[in-house]
Amino acid sequence: MKLAIAQINCTVGDLGGNARKILDYANRAKQSGAKLVITPELALSGYPPEDLLLREGFREACGKAMANLAARINGVALLIGHPHLADNKLHNAASLIRDGKIIATYFKNELPNDFVFDERRYFAPGAHPCVFDLEGIKFSINICADIWQKRTAACAKEAGADIILVLNASPYHMRKQALRYEVIRERINETGLSFVYANMTGAQDELVFDGASFAMNHKGELTHQFDEFKETLGLIELQNGIPIRGKMPTSRPLEASIYSALCLGVKDYVGKNGIPGVLLGLSGGVDSALTLAIAVDALGADKVRAVMMPSRFTADISLSDARAMARAMGVHYCEIPIDTVFEEYRQTLAHELLALPQHGRADVTEENLQARIRGNLLMALSNRYGSIVLTTGNKSEMAVGYCTLYGDMAGGFAVLKDIKKTMVYQLCHHRNTLGSIIPERVINRAPSAELRPDQTDQDSLPPYEVLDSIIEAYMEHDLSLSEILSMDYAEADVRRVVHLVRLSEHKRRQSPIGPRITQRGFGKDWRYPITARYLDEF
Incomplete structure (x- = not known):
């Protein structure tokens, strides 16, 4: 059996445009012989929709767009990420569409509320696995942060899954792909199942999504690696629920x-x-x-x-x-x-x-x-x-x-x-x-x-090699002043840099947004008070 990853660039709120793109990729996948197409997380609405999700009109529009899209899907199964309202609760969901009908829906279990994520502000968590059969293979659905917990993958295995499909809107930061590989291999070691990881590409305000979708077999071997920062239709051949080695990565330097x-x-x-x-x-x-x-x-x-x-x-x-x-x-x-x-x-x-x-x-x-x-x-x-x-x-x-x-x-x-x-x-x-x-x-x-x-x-600042290392330790890794000093930096430099970081918060609040590239930028994931008297002590 062949499945396809629609690694696409979605625009928040462009329900019609996103739906047309998803339909186009589904038709292209069908023409390529794929039986199943997987989109990224919340592909229909774009990610993250943020407070648009609090508007009743937006939620209703998402429901209508989903119904209209479902009616146009035929000859191929589509697994699509979308917001879904059920029993007056909004969920980060993924639904399977076949022959114009929604036949299964999964609710994301693990809702991240750290770093750049605020999902508990909008969504209610799911609690159950979702397994569906296609061409004799039992697929289970996970959404992004679900894979960071042992429970969701274990539940999928207990429900009879042969392979786990993961829909993602996983934003880029330096060396993020190695971290994704590590987490997926942990779940593979625990379950013995293969994984397909479908990620969004594109940028939304300060977040950049790198795509870089991939597949790993039940041994933790990378079988497919698709391009970074590009839209692509990634095709994966399965044999008995196991991906057969196909497109592999081209190594690129970090820069x-x-x-x-x-x-x-x-x-x-x-x-x-x-x-x-x-x-x-x-x-x-x-x-x-x-x-x-x-x-x-x-x-x-x-x-x-x-x-x-x-x-x-x-x-x-x-x-x-x-x-x-x-x-x-x-x-x-x-x-x-x-x-x-x-x-x-x-x-x-x-x-x-x-x-x-x-x-x-x-x-x-x-x-x-x-x-x-x-x-x-x-x-x-x-x-x-x-x-x-x-x-x-x-x-x-x-x-x-x-x-x-x-x-x-x-x-x-x-x-x-x-x-x-x-x-x-x-x-x-x-x-x-x-x-x-x-x-x-x-x-x-x-x-x-x-x-x-x-x-x-350098009239006003330490050498940039020193300055950048202290900033990374204090701001990106939350190390204390004493921990930074143990790295053999001069006490005067450490004190001065940390003092300036605190002193400059009011400026950063008034600065324009920019692309987040590190694991912690001065944006969504840096929320320090301007008015505060707490001081770290040595």
């Missing part, structure tokens, strides 16, 4: 997967929201260079505008490198000097800026004025062209507040929000292996905001 995730995040945020294009401030530095490359690779050069806004502190090489990169990428490029506007601001504020004796010299106030002038200019161009501003700050800067509210933080989508500075450099090197577009001296120069003479980032 390649991250870069693809960022491109998909930008492409879907812009495309699914109907935004005509993007623009960004191109400074001649490494962050804006990488952001420009991602934008062009995601959208095409014709939808990208780059704006260089030099000041008296802008180095000549920054200007020449920005020009060179804009030419290499083929984007619309312009230069808008800010010195005249900056002087006007300073004159307008002169009385107040000099009001206190200690404020008789330039400080961070003047630095932030420059950043805010640039942000203001970009937003004016955004209004004029209808393009969204891509901010260029990275996770290291966002963590410690090395960014300006209403300045370089002004924009609609933060491409590098979950990318630490050390990874920025790795991604630049990776992109240049695909075609050299980021000048080497942009990568090799000491990073600088260029807001005062001879400024470098």
Whole structure:
């Protein structure tokens, strides 16, 4: 028997569009000889629908879309993920459709309520397995987090299953696929059953779904591995309920997967929201260079505008490198000097800026004025062209507040929000292996905001290798200060970084969203209070 995985990119709330895509994949699977097609979790509604699920009209529309789709399915069985209302309870469900009828429905048992997930806010859990027979094979249904618990797979085996089908909307983070393999192998060791893992691809706000659907046999051997970050119809041949070895993975470096995730995040945020294009401030530095490359690779050069806004502190090489990169990428490029506007601001504020004796010299106030002038200019161009501003700050800067509210933080989508500075450099090197577009001296120069003479980032921050490691330990892994100190970091660096992370929460709350790439980003899965007096102690 042959089954198919519809690894598709669904759009939240586009019930008609999602249904048409599912029907198209079902018909293509039928033409390929498949008897069963599996969609991702909540494929009909898109994932995650969030508070749309609280609206009665949306729930009713999902029910109507499901009924309409079911009536059009024939000649192939379809296992589809969808929201389902039963006995006044809403469930994260998967239903089997055959010959125009819904013949079985399974309710997700394990509802995650951690990291980026909020499913207990919307859904009631199921409690029973669901096994159906097709072509003499007994299939059981699991949905995503179900496989993280022994109970659901064990119940499926007790109910007579030969193979478990898992519908997923599993968002990407670095090295996530290895974790999925590990969990599935644990369930295989416990049950002796084969598994088919069908995952969504595409991006929804800050979440990116990598697809990478796969199958494993009852020995825990990988038999099929489908592409990352692409829609695909994955065909799997079964023999006695066991997948027969077929398409296998092509190994890719970590940087390649991250870069693809960022491109998909930008492409879907812009495309699914109907935004005509993007623009960004191109400074001649490494962050804006990488952001420009991602934008062009995601959208095409014709939808990208780059704006260089030099000041008296802008180095000549920054200007020449920005020009060179804009030419290499083929984007619309312009230069808008800010010195005249900056002087006007300073004159307008002169009385107040000099009001206190200690404020008789330039400080961070003047630095932030420059950043805010640039942000203001970009937003004016955004209004004029209808393009969204891509901010260029990275996770290291966002963590410690090395960014300006209403300045370089002004924009609609933060491409590098979950990318630490050390990874920025790795991604630049990776992109240049695909075609050299980021000048080497942009990568090799000491990073600088260029807001005062001879400024470098390391004037204010520890070396990025140290900063990023402390951020990862404290923010991504929740280690205590004493645990971080045991990793041989200088106490002064640890105290300073943790203090800055706490101090900058109010800034991050006002920052635009961006693609989540690590296991914990500054978004859905970081919910720290702004007003709080608790301090970690050594």
